Amino acid sequence: MTDVKALFFDVFGTVVDWRTGIARETECLLSPLGYRLDWLAFADAWRAEYQPSMEEVRAARIRFVKLDALHRRNLDRIRPRFGLSGLSEDVCRQLNTAWHRLPAWDDVGQGLAILRERFLLAPVSNGNIGLMVRLARYNGFPWDAVLGAEIAGDYKPKPHVYQAACAALDLPADQCMMVAAHSSDLAAAAACGLRTAHVARPEEYGSGGGEEYPTVPVDLAARDFIDLGRKLA
């Protein structure tokens, strides 16, 4: 592991807690407007549209559009189910930026500070650059660059996304390590020659459902980002 130069991070679920974040932001915006709904169920429903919407791009049925745009389409798709058909365009636009204000898991700040001493750090997320920049500002993430889907013009787990990230930093794949709480992401990165680190996020979907352990071979598995820092120090 001594020649790893850069760590690439999955963001939604691995770095930030999208579920309670979306629930909280949605409640903050819609509750004063008189709406009462199951905020966590709404977050789950919105997120459930995530993979299918990216699959349209991956399968080249639609051309690449940023995740902000997919989030908006997905929001419009689920709104009727939650009695939100009457939201104004302005409120919908604000609601869509909820993804820009998601809280980091508790260990992330300290973990990234440790990891930054030894490695270049970059998100390799399916989130677009503008979304990642605002999420970083919201949480204080010390990224060296914002890589990922937008610079690749495609969505993970397509190989080109991982390859484009390594190429952007002018590093061979085996000097880059993908860090994620999702085994499917890590399997795809490993297939491109990257090193892989799994981080346990058992609470990603509330109690149960998140990955406590990787289900594929990885170079290392950590309990959280502080543990990752210790293991890579």
Add this chain to the structure above:
Amino acid sequence: MTDVKALFFDVFGTVVDWRTGIARETECLLSPLGYRLDWLAFADAWRAEYQPSMEEVRAARIRFVKLDALHRRNLDRIRPRFGLSGLSEDVCRQLNTAWHRLPAWDDVGQGLAILRERFLLAPVSNGNIGLMVRLARYNGFPWDAVLGAEIAGDYKPKPHVYQAACAALDLPADQCMMVAAHSSDLAAAAACGLRTAHVARPEEYGSGGGEEYPTVPVDLAARDFIDLGRKLA
């Protein structure tokens, strides 16, 4: 100026002092190997190949390649003139990374810290992402993202480079301000609808030759980055 959200920075000459930096790095590498040459003249000669080499890309005579690659071609072009034909491939490769270790002008650290309080900050340079990331680490630049030529696939002052930077942050052009010590860069940015700030760097080419004042209309002109911070506060 109150609705400017992001500042875009030219880097070579505006943020870092390429001339004394290249001279120093070259001397550090080649002097122990027994070479004696006019290090500043060597820096000037290397930089003189910069615009012509990018023009090949801009005019679509060659396809886009990263600035690191253009720097290497330019190095090989000038080597014979300085008695450096005999350098090994390994030394040439190290020498080419001199551009990754250029010192910031004295006012930059304090200036960026002030500006970061109010604006998103990103280099919009002709340097590639890997080069910009290493230069940022070397100097501690607090960039929010690395934009510029590589994400646009073309070189400034082509309009697409400025437009791609605004698009990456999902901002309209008039909420973005280009900061540069070169009037040609600012004129091109202004033509794309960006706001512009000139920073005086009279020492860019040694004594004289750098721009003390803009030669085109700009939204504001500053003596240095601290002055820019004051004027935008």
